[in-house]
Amino acid sequence: MQVPEFTIETVETLDSEGRLLRPLPGALREREQLIDLYQIMVLTRVFDREAINLQRTGAMGTYPSCEGQEAIGAGIGVAMRKDDVFVPYYRDVATQIQRGVLMEEILLYWGGDERGQKYRDQSQDFPVCIPIATQSCHAVGIAYAIKYRAEGRAVVTTCGDGATSKGDFYESINVAGAMSLPVVFVVNNNRWAISVPLAKQTASQTIAHKALAVGITGIRVDGNDPIAVFEVLDEALERARHDNQPTLIEALTYRLGDHTTADDASRYHDQREYDEARTIEPLIRFKRLLQNEYQWSDADDKALYDDSGKRVQQAIEVYQATSDQAPGDFFDYMFAKPTTDLVRQKKAWLDGLKHHG
Amino acid sequence: MQVPEFTIETVETLDSEGRLLRPLPGALREREQLIDLYQIMVLTRVFDREAINLQRTGAMGTYPSCEGQEAIGAGIGVAMRKDDVFVPYYRDVATQIQRGVLMEEILLYWGGDERGQKYRDQSQDFPVCIPIATQSCHAVGIAYAIKYRAEGRAVVTTCGDGATSKGDFYESINVAGAMSLPVVFVVNNNRWAISVPLAKQTASQTIAHKALAVGITGIRVDGNDPIAVFEVLDEALERARHDNQPTLIEALTYRLGDHTTADDASRYHDQREYDEARTIEPLIRFKRLLQNEYQWSDADDKALYDDSGKRVQQAIEVYQATSDQAPGDFFDYMFAKPTTDLVRQKKAWLDGLKHHG
């Protein structure tokens, strides 16, 4: 009569000490592959820190750190194929970099310039989405188009735990289920929506349980473990590409930074919980795995960080050397062909500029 | 790793022949009580038929028949207390009548007159809600107010199966769960949303499963069985009143009419499914129960139908004798105190009326 309680197990491959709990998936058996995974996490971490610095020094606007969520992004990026489509939220630096978005573009966007979402080397992925959960709907539509043309591709879309309270999230997973569409929803469960902890967000036992409401597969994965994330994504993407089966994946992690640079988490954080989360964050444990099993030395590590630092510095230089948009550029992308009225508005604006210098 | 499949049993007390499958609940042990339940179903059926007639003859506007859903409405109405609050959708004639809404008011509303929602004898219940699932949100707010004042009352809100695809439905059940509010959501699963069958609406195994997404109790009940509906409502309402526990109830039934008088279900209905649904509709089987167990005679039945017919005719007479609203009445309920501009707009309108007669 009543719906039973039951537990959804969390998929893991690493324990908190970085020890392997079970064999590695086929696609990640090589040392190089694991180092690639680590490398993207480190690059993301270094980028993230520098982005925060840029904001602090006034060289960039508000920025949402992805510290702690690098493993999710890394796992998604490795699992996706180039011709799949990624529909991100705003903490997806790791995946976006892998998908060809340039670091300088990410900086440009948070630096208040639309050209940061033009993505020179990535034509199909959606830009960062700010209005929470709205992107889930776009992912469903892209999946429809893929299925319509029988292209055998898939869509991955991300969001946060708070986003799962929104109608758009639910409507999207429901339509994906009802229409059987090739889309994977990855929830970054970092336990907070700004200051609101998950317990206030929903009474559901897990976020993976929400899959039951719409009849799709629900999976819970250790989001601090990029191998496990890769594994569940890889499987989900195969189901999507071959059988048009959608999946909801809850990736468990913790937001290690403030919500954004405009936030002060000390106003509401639980310090003990935070300290605990720090001990199981993805980079430390993955480094241990490499150290224990793959002869990864401190020197290797330092070299990787140095190299990442250089790449990020280069991106910052390109960002800072980017010339301004042409004056009044913002008038030019409203319609394919500028309307009479916009032509006039732009002319008036340029005239004013000329007049006043 | 993956969410398991499991079955939610359907609560039933009557089989399709009207035989009792288990003992009656305490509150429905007396013959009179059962007859009351039957009486409200019959009255609703008669009202519904006459309302359709009124529409057909041009004496009333579009009307959504509730044929087939009388047992749900009857069960809800009997289970609710006077000081609970009802937040209906548009097929809730049975419950509304029990809650003091006058039949002539219901006619007046569908006859295109706002006074039909003034409800002379019912001060707190919400009016009929047309924008699908939006009412679920109101129910949550009412439940918040009740809990805020620790009044030990509860809210019941209804919607259709199609409504469960909407963000508002999900956001509401989620908030009810997260905040632990005294509200019962009853989904009238009549298998259709206009022409869209449930299978196209969602892939979830049952609608009761959706409760799992938000961590509240989910129950499935035979919606053609008013005793079972009463029973699950009664329990849910107690949980709500005493423990602020929300419940989602899926009441299984079938839409026996067109969607509304503006619809033609023959364009899309599955005739065999429909014929089958006819055989298990609530009135026939409840009559069998009364005949088999409570010496209900054909004469009793005829008397009840006649009496219901008379009551409905009286309501129709009152409806048809209702004088028009005062000219320009529609200007007067926008704000507690009319604004300067509305006073002017009304005056201009009345002047025009005077001028042209």
Place this chain on the structure above:
Amino acid sequence: MAEQTLLEAVNQAFAYEMRVDEEVVILGEDVGVNGGVFRATDGLIEEFGDRRVVDTPLAESVIVGMGIGMAAQGLKPVVELQFMGFIYPAIDQIINHAARLRNRTRGRLTCPMVIRAPFGGGIHAPEHHSESTEAIFAHMPGVRVVIPSSPARAYGLLLAAIRDPDPVVFLEPKRVYRLGKQEIENNGEALPLDSCFILRDGIDVTLVSWGASIKESLEAASELAQQGIDVEVIDVATISPLDIDTILDSVSRTGRCVIVHEAARSFGVGAEIAAQLAGEGIASLLAPVIRVTGFDTVMPLYRYEQDYLPGVIRIVDAVKQSMEYR
């Protein structure tokens, strides 16, 4: 070539375009087997299948949102929202995404989508089924708002909307869905999306309207003609971007302007037209601009809806009032 209603013209435009363009996909509630609650998509699922004529779950936000995703992939989704009163859950997707995708990505991704909804009062419909809120959409930079008022314009403008590379909110005046027929050549010719239509030339007063109110505007013009007042009637049709030049030009000749719309008066589309007359057009004005509109109230239920709608009498009065002003 056959006589068609506005509704049939919509249906014919669909059939035409879907035959020539595989990328056109219709989606919405009840658009499939049922052919839409007004039958605008009648018969299309039979011809094009349920891949291209898609019955969706009841969820306006994701319907429009998925349209955006489809459009970004190069499909040309035409979304039907059953009534304008139910478009609001999708506003977020329209204003925050459809209208901005091109700009946000500097042209990398675009949104060639049409969002159709029947609107307006006067058909004895239930609560929430009779509103006119085109002004809300007109105020959103990046979406076009188009309203046909005749079968031929419905045909030509819908084709244009589907072919347009940007999002179009296409509002259909349901009161005239089946009122009056017109011969339409099914030749796939689109109409421009940036021009008003002058339906009747006149020298005394410019009467500006759109949608179902065009009917009463033309009737009023005929009546006024008998009284010796020569009214120019303009169907705005492409509400946004607005072809103000045609209106300014007309008023520069007549000196007088009456604007008619069903929507609530304040902050309605009529306000923008009047505002431009108070700006650019001021030197032409010989009389106050008069707006004959719905009132700033909820649209009454059907028994009283005629009290709300701008009828011929109110239009005629307004034109005369304008003429009398010196």
Place this chain on the structure above:
Amino acid sequence: MAEQTLLEAVNQAFAYEMRVDEEVVILGEDVGVNGGVFRATDGLIEEFGDRRVVDTPLAESVIVGMGIGMAAQGLKPVVELQFMGFIYPAIDQIINHAARLRNRTRGRLTCPMVIRAPFGGGIHAPEHHSESTEAIFAHMPGVRVVIPSSPARAYGLLLAAIRDPDPVVFLEPKRVYRLGKQEIENNGEALPLDSCFILRDGIDVTLVSWGASIKESLEAASELAQQGIDVEVIDVATISPLDIDTILDSVSRTGRCVIVHEAARSFGVGAEIAAQLAGEGIASLLAPVIRVTGFDTVMPLYRYEQDYLPGVIRIVDAVKQSMEYR
């Protein structure tokens, strides 16, 4: 009596009213422990508890929808939506329910609710955080739209909004949240919800604005005064219902009107004001009504937002242009 910012004034109005009225309940995202992302509700959860200052799940539609249910039960919910860019999922609840509940039930149920949202650009915020779409709400019959532009008006108007028996959309110009302080007596005195505020008397031109643009309007007026042009500055404040009489009266004295707003120009609130000048006010007008506004584009990201916002230079130019017109 202390000097307060607009933000502090909002906070103080809350504290005042919540002390005297047990029915006032605040709800929204992060309004509790965090005190709201701008700190408008700072400290309130400590004083009034989490029953009365309620952190909700992230779901704008149900936040407003539950406010309606609470209000119908006689509570006085004050809902915070974090930014105007995120108000759209709740529009359905506002236009279809909050605005109509009294009318639909002929006064049986009412909706004494306030919906607050910070709005406007100029603070270097991310995408979707800088829009001004007050016109959309102004066009909804049955809701009031109120925009304070100073600490004192924020205090008095918020108190009035909370006490008002009908729904009020209360938009706070976040650019001036912390810009400038004002002494406010915490006496619980509300300001009227149906009157413009004349901030500066003048005889040459009427300058009409609201929200953050009041700042530039006043600056422009000072600058123009030095050039010998005497500008009357009106803060509309209560956008809807609009106190047009005060504006018409001013223009009847000056003969010239310039309207300033951040929102996109077309179909904005300025259009309604100009339209009334083209109607009732036509005889007073000595010059075209000029609108100095945002453009019909997406609000640019922060690096270019100043290009979009109506600054002092554009306002001064417009006033001079108006003065030069004969």
